[in-house]
Amino acid sequence: MGSTAGPVTGRNRAAGGPTLAVVGATGAVGAVLLDLLSTRRDVYGEIRLVASPRSVGRPLSVRGEQVPVAALAPEVFDGVDIAMFHVPGAVSKEWAPVATARGAVVVDNSGAFRTAPDVPLVVPEVNPERLRERPRGIVASPGCTTLAMIVAIGALHRRYGLRELVVSSYQAASGAGQDGIETLYAQMEKVGGDRALGLRAGDVRGVVGELGPFPAPLAMNVVPWSGSLEDGGWSSDELQVRDETRKVLGLPGLRVSATCVRVPVVTAHSLSVHAVFGERVDQREAQAILAGSPGVVLCDNPELLEFPTPADVVGTDPAWAGRVRRSLDDPKALDLFLCGDNLRQGAALNTAQVAELLAAGLTP
Amino acid sequence: MGSTAGPVTGRNRAAGGPTLAVVGATGAVGAVLLDLLSTRRDVYGEIRLVASPRSVGRPLSVRGEQVPVAALAPEVFDGVDIAMFHVPGAVSKEWAPVATARGAVVVDNSGAFRTAPDVPLVVPEVNPERLRERPRGIVASPGCTTLAMIVAIGALHRRYGLRELVVSSYQAASGAGQDGIETLYAQMEKVGGDRALGLRAGDVRGVVGELGPFPAPLAMNVVPWSGSLEDGGWSSDELQVRDETRKVLGLPGLRVSATCVRVPVVTAHSLSVHAVFGERVDQREAQAILAGSPGVVLCDNPELLEFPTPADVVGTDPAWAGRVRRSLDDPKALDLFLCGDNLRQGAALNTAQVAELLAAGLTP
Known part of the structure; x- marks a missing residue:
């Protein structure tokens, strides 16, 4: 049984890369996002998968690893640099401030913050410069339409x-x-x-x-x-x-x-x-x-x-x-x-690209 | 076995009304048109059903009667006052002049004549006055879109x-x-x-x-x-x-x-x-x-x-x-x-309404 057998673990992990939390990992967009994180150039250190309590412990595949889902709780954001939210607007509204209070930059895909004047709405191909100002520590991603x-x-x-x-x-x-x-x-x-x-x-x-x-x-x-x-x-x-x-x-x-x-x-x-x-x-x-x-x-x-x-x-x-x-x-x-x-071009990909730009800015 | 048994024959036939030919009676729009002719106020005398040779003799129901389909031929237009065409443009182009040469007014649902300057394009609710001039004896009906x-x-x-x-x-x-x-x-x-x-x-x-x-x-x-x-x-x-x-x-x-x-x-x-x-x-x-x-x-x-x-x-x-x-x-x-x-609002109904206006003008 040579070294190619069994699950490949951490093969893409970027040494010293920022820690990422994916909130809403079990949803329709979440599944596409895990696929993107597994196939795009990896820029992250640890990746935490977060969902509602009913999915806790369920293992999901990302970067060739099985990662158990953690419950959405304040502690899950400790040490997180970037948190991507793919959850309904009400959940984002409640939990994005919790994540930012613990030091994470939030990339939110819901409608909760898109029109807020103090939250940039970013599409990397169009207005990446807006990423520089994020007074609330939140960056919003537009809707799929x-x-x-x-x-x-x-x-x-x-x-x-x-x-x-x-x-x-x-x-x-x-x-x-x-x-x-x-x-x-x-x-x-x-x-x-x-x-x-x-x-x-x-x-x-x-x-x-x-x-x-x-x-x-x-x-x-x-x-x-x-x-x-x-x-x-x-x-x-x-x-x-x-x-x-x-x-x-x-x-x-x-x-x-x-x-x-x-x-x-x-x-x-x-x-x-x-x-x-x-x-x-x-x-x-x-x-x-x-x-x-x-x-x-x-x-x-x-x-x-x-x-x-x-x-x-x-x-x-x-x-x-x-x-x-x-x-x-x-x-x-x-x-x-x-x-x-x-689900992909209209949601997961844009948040992934925004997070990668943020990661590039966070990486020393 | 009262008088209501059996097919009702000619119950709607308008005495002295104009003779109508329906060309393309077996198509998707033709079927809807026969339904309309059977349910709207009847203004016609004879109704002839015309289609391609492969349908000849096949009986179709209109106004409660079984009417055998006649083949598309010049003679079928003899004595016809109004001929409605629900056929491809190439068929209309060839046969509408045959019908008008025998004295019929043609109401055409194909694209053959819609943009011709000497053919009125009529929607009864919008421009019924255009029915007055029909230099070629042809009235066109717009497309379904x-x-x-x-x-x-x-x-x-x-x-x-x-x-x-x-x-x-x-x-x-x-x-x-x-x-x-x-x-x-x-x-x-x-x-x-x-x-x-x-x-x-x-x-x-x-x-x-x-x-x-x-x-x-x-x-x-x-x-x-x-x-x-x-x-x-x-x-x-x-x-x-x-x-x-x-x-x-x-x-x-x-x-x-x-x-x-x-x-x-x-x-x-x-x-x-x-x-x-x-x-x-x-x-x-x-x-x-x-x-x-x-x-x-x-x-x-x-x-x-x-x-x-x-x-x-x-x-x-x-x-x-x-x-x-x-x-x-x-x-x-x-x-x-x-x-x-x-098929109905966008085709059969408009030609039916145009033909009814023409019939009203033809009826003494």
Whole structure:
């Protein structure tokens, strides 16, 4: 039994690297994050996995090691340099200050701090300089819908000067967490192969069973709602796209109209974006800008029927861009279609990249 | 064995009404049209059902009668007053002139004549006056994507003066005909209930089998493409929305950007629309305008999670409107979500209504 047998332990551990805590390690995004931590260049010393008490002691694999889950408690943050939170906003709100009080810098993926003026909202490809000021010791990561477009739109903004966005989303079920994934699978099982369905009003509604976190059937349907109701009939998700885009781009007066729609896709959000700029745009140049932007892959060859779709981009790191067209009636506007894995590109990857930048700053 | 037993024959037939030919009676839209002809107020004398030779003699039910299908041939139009065509564009192009040469007025649902300057493009709720001039004896009906929005947008235009539309579609598989429906059902059968799918790149593509008329898997996916490739990377469906909307509204300079996306829904197209007007808009007034417009149903109460979805509107006649919001950054812009059964509201119903207006003009 040579040295290659058995689990490889600590093979990637960076000597003297900062200690990382992953809070919410057992969730849908947590699982993707552990995969990223195991495959990206390792910059951490110890990694602690933290979750709710019901998962305590359960071993999870990270960097080739089995690491038992620890319970969320103040002591778990002792000696932690960076704490990544992938938990609901209420949990972040309560526990992020506990982590910072014990000296950790928090990278939070919930909505709890994204609009707080004293918390930077950071996308490393767009505004890494905002990481320098973190008066509360907290850095927020945007939501998955914003992240599906912000890297591509940020690159175009640098060249053309963004004035307005009109966004329609095609959001995957996993944006509503594990419950969303399970609900869609269960509904798909009920409707799959039933060739009588979808031709009469209400028959899908009568068959799909539990609606789970969605306000209408999702299988064989699209649902123009996600989030909670805000003033003027807007959903919280729609306002979030507006608020987050303005904050990340540093454009507090940017005009944004978003309509958020859930589609029967398990993973990967898509966005149809109409972007109006201050200058005339050129289709080929815009395509070249996107193709040359770190974190973006241009997939735009309709002649060969090449464009991004959720089924093709799920499980991948980049933000995918395609269908780049100059508006026929406005030489300063571009229409494009963007896709990103909402658990990975739209969540785990951004927090991982933010944490790596922080780690680089903490490492002597 | 009273008089109610047995098939009811000719119960609705209008004495002295015009003779109608339905060309393409066996297709997906044809089936819906026969249902409409059987349930709406009957204004016709004879109704002839016409299809390709392979369906000849097959009896179809219309107005409670079994009517055998006749083959598409010049003679079938002898004595016909109104001929409705629900066939591919190439068939319309060849056969509509044959029908008009024999004296019929043609109502065509294909793309063959929609942009022809000497063919009116008519939506009875919006521009019925255009029916008066028909120099070629042909009246065209818009495509299903345009029809999903044009009645609602037309009503708002009359009040506020439309300047610009940004449209993203969520188009059902049946927009690609019977082949589209069959392909989606077959793919759904293969993916239904498989809880390993949709979490890794390419795994849906490996399982769904035949792509049918779609350029990528449609089950558990969305596909940002429909139609053929046109200049500038636009799809023919996207340009069609622009051309048809301009023509029906009589606004040749209207700014329109459309992105057409196919979703895994069997029937009913949805549209997310950002509409910019010449005047300031008011959310409550816009909702009242839509609620009071013939052919439109307002379903807009997000507090009760009420908004239109394909599963709820399929099989119904009206265009459904919901999620009406005034843009936060532009007091002259509205964002809304529209749904319509693409086979019924978006095809058969409009041609039926056009034909009824023509019949009223032909009836002494």
